[in-house]
Amino acid sequence: MMIRCKAVLLAVVLGLLSTFALAEDTPVGVWKNIDDQTHQAKALIEISQTASGELTGKIVKLLQHPDAVCDNCEGALKGKPDLGMTILWGLKQDGKTWSGGRILDPKSGKVYSAKMTVLEGGKKLEVRGFLGISLLGRSQVWERQ
Template sequence: MKAMLKFAPLACALLLPGAALAQGVAGTWKAIDDETKQPKALVQVSESPTGELSGRIVKLFANPDALCEQCDGDRKGKPIQGMTILWGLKKAGDGWEGGKILDPKKGAVYSAKMRLADDGKKLEVRGFMGVSLLGRTQIWERQ
């Protein structure tokens, strides 16, 4: 009996489809540039008690001292490393929607949505204006 209980979690993980998705989206993700395909940053995604997601850059791979020169308001001239670039996403179906994402290079804020892919190993992050057809998607890798 003890042996069965010992291996029950492993059996459940192997038998349940999408079990890796149960780990959720919170954690550290490596943002890959959709144009150059090179790593850009590490983003720490957190979930609030109300289920709302936010993400902040915890490491820039190139130019870690970069400032958000193109940003408006309180972000103008502030370090990009440590900056919150993703906020307000809420669970919707198999993903998260209704949030915003900042492109620090352009200083532009876009509508955002995202969803887990590849059994939770990747995160498809889409920033768009208006309808989601007008935008771009980045693939982030779980760290």
């Protein structure tokens, strides 16, 4: 009976550890984005995964300009508050990266192709927006919250 209890306890512990390990390899969660030019924290972005496995991300807190609106956006987003705006969508897992999606820069109103890679055991997320090939773009490293 004691051996059976130890085996069950070990299975539970290993299950929990594997769950934590998987959580570190996913971009799902809340991230603080850091401006690649000013190196200042700008916002908290919540990334979630849809039922189809695609990632979406929306601004859940603005750290510098809480009343910012997307003046340079086009269409339905023009003049809408940045807070609550979906700025990331359509990324699909491709090995250790997530790609094939789009990212909106609310400041410029421009939409770019996007890819992201989880770094440092899930503590950081490299987010790259680019036009055409990924060499023509810029990256930010976000910090998990």
